[in-house]
Amino acid sequence: MSGISIRAGAVVRTLAFIVVALALCGIVFELAGYSALLMLESVVEGAFLRTGGWAQSLRWALPLFITATGVAISFRCGFFNIGAQGQFYVGAICAAFVADVLGGAPAALVLPMTFLAGMAGGALWALWPGYLRLRSGTDEVITTLMGNFIAALALVYVTSGPLKDPSGTGQQAASPLLPAVYRISDSQGISPAIIGIAAAVALAMWVLVNRTPFGMLASLAGRNPTMVRFQGARLWTLGLSSFLISGGLAGLAGTIELLGPTGRIASGFLPGHGFTAVLIALVANLSVLATAVVSMFFGGLASAALYLPILAGLPAAAIDIFNASVALFITAKSGLLDRLLRAARLPT
Amino acid sequence: MTDADPPALHCRGIRVTYGEVTALADLEIAFARGAIHAVVGQNGAGKTTFARVAAGLVRPDAGSLAIDGHALRLGRVAGARAAGVELVHQSFALPPSFTVAEALEFGAGAGIGVYSRRRLLQRCRERLAALDLDVDPRRRIRDLPVEVQQGVEIARALVTDARLLILDEPTAVLPPAGIEALFERIRRLKRHGVTVILILHKLREVMAVADTISVLRGGRLVAGPVPCDQADERRIAELIVGQSAAGSVSADDARALVGAAPVRGAAARDTSASAALDSHESVLELADVSTAKDPEEPPLDRVSLLVRPGEIVGVAGVQGNGQRTLVQAIAGLAGITGGDIHLGGTRVSRLSPVSRRALGLRVIPFERNSEGLSLTSALWENWSVRELLQKPLFSFVDPSALRLRCDEALRTWGVRYASATQNAGALSGGNAQKVILAREIDEDARLIVAAQPARGLDIGATAFVWSALREAAGRGCGVLLISSDLDELFDISHRLVVMLSGRVVAEFVPPYDIGAVGRAMTGASM
Structure with a gap:
């Protein structure tokens, strides 16, 4: 009974955030001379009401969801892995290399190998900050954040060097478009395959978090590592696993972008993906189910962002302002932040 | 002291x-x-x-305070200090990295001043000499033994010429010899005209030093201040415990709980356990165990220890003499550099903490709220953690079954709680400790290492913890009880060892002699 009422309270609070964030955005827009109401209308229309709106929102929401559940796992375990963006890029780069090397082989071979490479790449990019954190207490916020920049630069190098598209226009460095046989969706974005992958991830992560000793111990360790260590848990195993899962899922999202809607990797593509995923995980209070719902919301925003200039004459950056104000309220939400700060100070 | 004199401290209706x-x-x-x-x-x-209100640290919701007849502004430390009230805290509040001289000057709060080191040292020496404290003012607080730290703390409180000194449980951290030195210091203060309010736990200590005694219960004054020479110790003990709780506690326990005359020992009356004590079996055996150096706590130095089934072995010692390391070494959290640990005949020196727990090791850790429970996690998660660790990490568990069993266990242990999904942080100290007992004392337990299991608990909860440990021993469990409270140890241990600087320096059997145990704790020659 009380469990349900606590959860209901959390939902109400989260909704309250979003409403306040919207109101704050509205004020900014009114001050800048735009109509806040028009913006709201066009966001809703762009995300869900126009024809194909739902499909477009899903196209953005599903990769975000996959990355965000990964972020949530590391947060649950008490590690503030904010390197999803870098892990997403490194995953996509590794996947692109494998797809390139295996080019010409049957899709039944290329696709699994590409997925594997993408997940391994993302996991690798989370492994070293995780190792440093557990080995010597290096702050994972700093390392994962720096990892994002390194990965973004690596992407520039790869797309303008080894994997450069010879027929490219030169405006944006990018790899060649993958042949249709290796694609899991067309450029419009959404396909049964991607929905299937997201559903599988959702199920697996829900079970992992709610029905395994790993999930329960990781969240206990996130709240009080000392107690879990006293009971004999190996924080190394819990911590590294959560970093690896977290990075692996970001890498999976990168691979989906490569094989799905984007069809290639390009320097600086989807620059806000990992950060939005962090935001989603926090708004969803690290719950898998809530992450799905919140992802849909932010996916809708991302989709509407592209639509705003056409419909309302508003810059697409309007959505960034909204994201930023949500982030502001999330950081003000003391409970979670306190917890992460406390976890960061405790020895592992 | 005539009736016309206004009282040094007068509280009216403080809420x-x-x-x-x-x-x-x-x-x-x-x-x-x-x-x-x-x-x-x-x-x-x-x-x-009460102490914090008098010192201006807590602002009461209602009521008034008067010092020597003058009303005090409530909730202001500066105000209380100006009126001459100083508080020496239960846990010391001096910065550990300060030197003694700096710490004393820190309390003076004389605003901006220019000091010459020599003058500072000179002034400081005078103050320390006035308290008969023999300590070099240039030494750092953290390097001092605990009783000297406390002396410096008192000196710090007197820097501002305090006329009313409140000491909050000053004896809790001291060995028996240190307590006598503290009392001598307090009598000296009295001769200098300082009024001293001592918050104490043990009647024995009250009778040794105080002029009057007052009893608080449930936030009210239930007796006093009455002159100590007119006070009936038994009556006072009843007042402390309260009528409702008194009935359920045995006479020896009651004496141990209020720290009246020390209990001589448990084994004599506990015949059920003594039969088991003759056996040569052991549930825990440490043979010459040493651990690596640690900056926080002395390492174990060739510690040998034996706990037999059904036996409660007490570990006495001043805090910080290796008791923590001992618990960690047994639990498998501190690597050992020499010797061997056996649990019920199995050599566990190289086994992981989880494998040791599988052999029946249970630990009630020192720090209830950090090592024992995760306060921001649900009760059922806290309760399940030991079991979860015995399963493969990536296997299937049913949380609703765990919740049900948690409910059952918590009810058996009489925990007062609303729901297994509520956070552990919502429970009172006694209830929180019962959750730990419910987790650590199960039918598979063979050895229970209980570190300060009753610290900070009220009398009812303390008696509950003791009876839980006795029952476990009655079922054949071995219990290793680590405590700095000699009354507790004397009352329930069948045998007692004393730790000093990481070594086991003495062993006692009932009837215990508090003087001898106290001397062993401080390393004084016997």
Whole structure:
């Protein structure tokens, strides 16, 4: 009974955030001379009401969801892995290399190998900050954040060097478009395959978090590592696993972008993906189910962002302002932040 | 001291509430000038809150305070200090990295001043000499033994010429010899005209030093201040415990709980256990165990220890003499560099903590709220953690079954709680400790390592913890009880060892001699 009422309270609070964030955005827009109401209308229309709106929102929401559940796992375990963006890029780069090397082989071979490479790449990019954190207490916020920049630069190098598209226009460095046989969706974005992958991830992560000793111990360790260590848990195993899962899922999202809607990797593509995923995980209070719902919301925003200039004459950056104000309220939400700060100070 | 003299401290109708908890309920009390007053009561009776109100650290919701007849502005440390009230805290508040001289000057708060080191040292030496404290003012606080730290703390409080000094449980951290030195220091203060209010736990200590005694219970004054020479110890003990709790506690336990005359020992009356003690079996055996150096706590130095089934072995010692390392070494959290540990005949020196627990090791850790429970996690998660660790990490568990079994266990242990999904942080100290007992004392337990299991608990909860440990021993469990409270140890241990600087230096069997145990604790020659 009380469990349900606590959860209901959390939902109400989260909704309250979003409403306040919207109101704050509205004020900014009114001050800048735009109509806040028009913006709201066009966001809703762009995300869900126009024809194909739902499909477009899903196209953005599903990769975000996959990355965000990964972020949530590391947060649950008490590690503030904010390197999803870098892990997403490194995953996509590794996947692109494998797809390139295996080019010409049957899709039944290329696709699994590409997925594997993408997940391994993302996991690798989370492994070293995780190792440093557990080995010597290096702050994972700093390392994962720096990892994002390194990965973004690596992407520039790869797309303008080894994997450069010879027929490219030169405006944006990018790899060649993958042949249709290796694609899991067309450029419009959404396909049964991607929905299937997201559903599988959702199920697996829900079970992992709610029905395994790993999930329960990781969240206990996130709240009080000392107690879990006293009971004999190996924080190394819990911590590294959560970093690896977290990075692996970001890498999976990168691979989906490569094989799905984007069809290639390009320097600086989807620059806000990992950060939005962090935001989603926090708004969803690290719950898998809530992450799905919140992802849909932010996916809708991302989709509407592209639509705003056409419909309302508003810059697409309007959505960034909204994201930023949500982030502001999330950081003000003391409970979670306190917890992460406390976890960061405790020895592992 | 005539009736016309205004009291040194007069509280009228002081009320303090923390959330739903009433810490002080309309407290009325007056202390005469120039005497040593003891305030006693069990944990949660409001003693510390009273001290903090008097020192201006806590602003009461209602009531007034007068010092020597002058009303005091409430909730202001500076105001209380100006009126000559100083508080020496239960846990020391001096910065550990300061030198003694710096610490004393820190308390003076004389604003901006230019010091010459020589003058500072000179002034400092005078102050320390006045308290008969033999310590070099250039030494750092953290390097001093605990009783000297406390002496410096008192000196710090007197820097501002305090006329009313409140000491909050000053004896809790001291070995028996240190307590006598502290009392001598307090009598000296009294001769200098300082009024002293001592918040104490043990009647024995009250009778040794105080002029008057007052008893708090449930945030109210239930007796006093009455002169100590007119006080009936048994009556006072009843007042502390309260009528409702008194009935369920044995006479020896009751004496141990209020720290009246020390209990001589448990084994004599506990014949059921003594039969088992003849056996050569052991549930825990440490043979010459040493551990690596640690900056926080002395390492174990060739510790040998034996706990037999059904036996409660007490570990006495001043805090910080390797007791923590001992618990960690047994639990498998501190690597050992020499010797061997056996649990029930199995060599476990190289086994992981989880494998040791699988052999029946259970630990009630020192720090209830950090090592024992995750306060921001649900009760059922806290309760399940031991079991979860015995399963493969990536296997299937059913949380609703765990919740049900948790409910069952918590009810068996009489935990007062609303739901297994509520956070552990919502429970009181006694209830939280019962959750730990419910987790650590199960039918598969073979050895229970209980580190300060009753610390901070009220009398009812303390008696509960003791009876739980006795019952476990009665079923054949071995119990290793680590405590710095000799009354507790004397009352329930069948055998007692003393730790000093990481070594086991002495072993005692009942009837215990508090003097000999105290000497062993401080390393004084016997």
